[in-house]
Every structure is written in structure tokens, then in C-alpha cells.
Amino acid sequence: MLENLEKIKQQFSEELNAVNSNAELEKIRVSFLGKKGLVTEQLKNLRDLTPEEKKTAGMQVNKLKNEIEQAIVEYQKTLEEKEYLQEIENSEHYDYTIPGGRGAGTLHPISIVQKQIEDIFKTMGFIIEDGLEIQTEYNNFEAVNIPKNHPARDMQDTYYLDNGQLLKTHTSAAQNAIMKKYGAPKTGEPLRVLFPGRCFRNENLDASHENTFFQLEGIMIGDDISISNLIYFMKVLLSEVFERDVKVRLRPGFFPFVEPGFELDINCEICEGSGCPTCKHSGWLELLPCGMIHPNVLRMGGIDPDKYTGFAFGLGLTRLAMMKYNIKDIRLFNSGNIKQLRQFTR
Numbered sequence: 352m353l354e355n356l357e358k359i360k361q362q363f364s365e366e367l368n369a370v371n372s373n374a375e376l377e378k379i380r381v382s383f384l385g386k387k388g389l390v391t392e393q394l395k396n397l398r399d400l401t402p403e404e405k406k407t408a409g410m411q412v413n414k415l416k417n418e419i420e421q422a423i424v425e426y427q428k429t430l431e432e433k434e435y436l437q438e439i440e441n442s443e444h445y446d447y448t449i450p451g452g453r454g455a456g457t458l459h460p461i462s463i464v465q466k467q468i469e470d471i472f473k474t475m476g477f478i479i480e481d482g483l484e485i486q487t488e489y490n491n492f493e494a495v496n497i498p499k500n501h502p503a504r505d506m507q508d509t510y511y512l513d514n515g516q517l518l519k520t521h522t523s524a525a526q527n528a529i530m531k532k533y534g535a536p537k538t539g540e541p542l543r544v545l546f547p548g549r550c551f552r553n554e555n556l557d558a559s560h561e562n563t564f565f566q567l568e569g570i571m572i573g574d575d576i577s578i579s580n581l582i583y584f585m586k587v588l589l590s591e592v593f594e595r596d597v598k599v600r601l602r603p604g605f606f607p608f609v610e611p612g613f614e615l616d617i618n619c620e621i622c623e624g625s626g627c628p629t630c631k632h633s634g635w636l637e638l639l640p641c642g643m644i645h646p647n648v649l650r651m652g653g654i655d656p657d658k659y660t661g662f663a664f665g666l667g668l669t670r671l672a673m674m675k676y677n678i679k680d681i682r683l684f685n686s687g688n689i690k691q692l693r694q695f696t697r
């Protein structure tokens with residue numbers, strides 16, 4: 352019997368070495384350890400032995416059984432590793448030595464829309480400015496008429512830094528510095544500035560909320576600027592971006608830095624107004640809050656509110672890109688998922 356066991360062991364290791372797949376491995380397991388397997392047969396044969404013989408032979412058979420079980424488990428790991436390496440070998444891999452040009456990157460959908468709007472506004476005499484991402488509390492809040500303890504601060508759940516500064520919650524944080532930089536407009540030549548930027552708020556993430564998003568803000572200040580100028584510019588902006596007329600609605604909106612203030616909503620392009628998660632089932636998306644710059648804000652920027660008036664708008668650039676490209680989930684933008692993002696930019 353012991354001779355038999357030696358043979359079985361030999362046979363097992365030969366067969367195992369030829370195994371190339373999980374299916375083959377399973378076959379071997381059955382042929383040795385299954386109900387009618389070679390090792391199982393040996394266990395059954397123990398019946399015919401004397402108690403004395405049974406003891407030693409039993410130990411030997413069990414030892415072989417354990418060895419075989421162990422070897423199968425080990426081999427399975429080897430197979431998995433092999434399969435994994437094979438997969439890597441077969442998958443497309445990046446060759447850093449290939450000269451540039453082929454497979455070059457594309458612009459992010461947000462950059463594309465941003466550039467498009469910058470181009471439109473540049474032709475209308477706007478200067479493009481860059482705001483800082485780390486701002487003082489003064490610039491982000493006080494300078495736009497949101498003093499300490501004002502309830503409007505609650506609407507912008509803010510990331511404060513250890514040094515007392517903060518991550519800007521809106522592009523309006525740049526208004527004060529821009530007004531101070533350019534000063535009061537010359538007669539007949541209104542100050543026109545466009546300032547896109549990344550903003551941060553501590554939001555609960557869902558299809559339409561991100562903690563990092565882009566706005567694009569614009570101001571126009573002069574000695575004769577009115578709400579009709581504001582509406583004109585907003586209409587030009589939207590029809591150029593969507594390359595057709597989009598349905599909009601204007602309703603009163605409160606922002607401490609504009610008076611009067613408006614919310615310009617656009618018809619949700621994703622569900623065409625019938626309601627979906629992106630528009631919170633309302634059919635409309637808040638896209639363009641705007642209004643006439645509050646006298647306090649002009650004054651803090653060093654511009655005399657008795658002489659000048661102006662409008663400001665803060666476009667939700669990320670939302671606009673969602674509408675333009677029919678992107679249903681805002682989280683895609685910061686996902687770094689190049690395959691998915693590329694489909695919008697080809």
C-alpha cells in the first residue's frame with residue numbers, strides 16, 4: 352500500500368506540472384480527492400487492514416491527502432499570478448519613448464467652455480483676471496458686504512485654513528482687489544473685467560454638488576451702467592455658448608453684494624425641463640446669479656457709488672459645462688477619468 356501512495360504522489364506532481372488553467376486544476380482535484388479519486392480509494396482500502404496496519408497506513412494516506420490539498424491551493428495562487436501578468440501583457444500600455452503628437456492630451460470640458468466665454472467677452476472689451484484660491488476673510492466676505500456673523504455666510508460652508516485665511520467660496524472674492532487694481536473707470540470707458548476661478552465649499556457630494564467647482568464672474572462698472580446692460584450681456588453669453596436660443600427665467604435673488612439681485616435660471620438641458628436629479632426635479636437650473644453692484648462694495652473697492660454704477664454676474668461654469676455637454680454627474684469633472692472626459696472634447 353505504501354508503494355501505491357508513492358506512485359500516486361509521483362503521478363500527482365507530474366499531472367500538476369502540466370496544469371494551465373483553473374478548470375484543469377479542478378479536474379486533477381477531482382481525480383485525486385473526489386469521491387472516486389485515487390487518494391479517496393486508498394482511504395477506503397484502509398477498511399481491509401488490521402488495526403495495527405490501519406494506524407500507520409492511515410497516517411500516511413492522510414499525510415498525502417493534506418499534501419495534495421496544500422499543493423492545489425498553492426498552485427491556484429501561481430495560476431492567478433500568471434493570469435494577472437498575462438492581462439498586463441495583453442493590455443494597452445503606455446510607451447514613454449514614443450515621440451509626442453500621437454495620443455496628445457485634450458482640454459478639459461471646463462477649460463473649453465471657459466476659453467469660449469473668455470473669447471466672447473474679450474471681443475466686448477473685457478480684461479481677463481486671475482483671482483487667488485487662498486483668500487483672506489476680508490476679501491471673500493467683508494469686502495463683498497458679508498460682515499462677520501451675517502447669515503449669508505451660512506450659505507457657503509467654508510474651508511478655513513489654520514492661518515485664518517480660507518479657500519475662496521466664490522469668485523466674488525476677487526472683486527475688491529480688482530476694483531483697487533484698476534480704480535475708477537474713465538468717462539465713456541467702463542471697467543470690464545472677467546475673472547474665472549476654482550471655488551471650494553464643504554458640500555455633501557451628489558450628482559449636482561461638488562466641493563470643488565468653477566465659477567466665472569464678470570463686472571462692468573461705469574457712469575451709466577444699468578440692468579438693461581446686464582441682461583444684454585447675459586443673453587449674448589448664453590446664446591453664444593449654446594449656439595442657439597435657450598429658455599431662461601429671471602427671478603429676484605438675494606446676494607448681499609448686489610442690489611437689486613437676480614437669479615437667472617436656464618431650462619435644464621438634460622431632461623429638457625421635465626425634471627431629473629441634476630436639476631433636483633425642478634426643470635430649471637440656477638446658472639447665473641447677478642445684479643447691480645451694491646454701493647458698499649463699490650465704496651470698499653475705492654470707487655465712488657454716487658458717480659458710478661455697475662453690474663456683476665457669477666456664472667456657474669461647472670454647471671454650464673454639464674449643460675453644454677449633457678454631463679449628468681458633476682463628480683465626473685474632478686474624477687481624472689480621462690477615457691470618460693475625452694468623449695466630450697474630441
Ligand code: PHE
Pocket residue numbers: 520521522523568606609612640641642663664665666
Ligand atoms: N458669488 C455668488 C455665489 O457664488 C454669485 C454672484 C456673483 C451673485 C455675482 C451675484 C453677482 O453665490
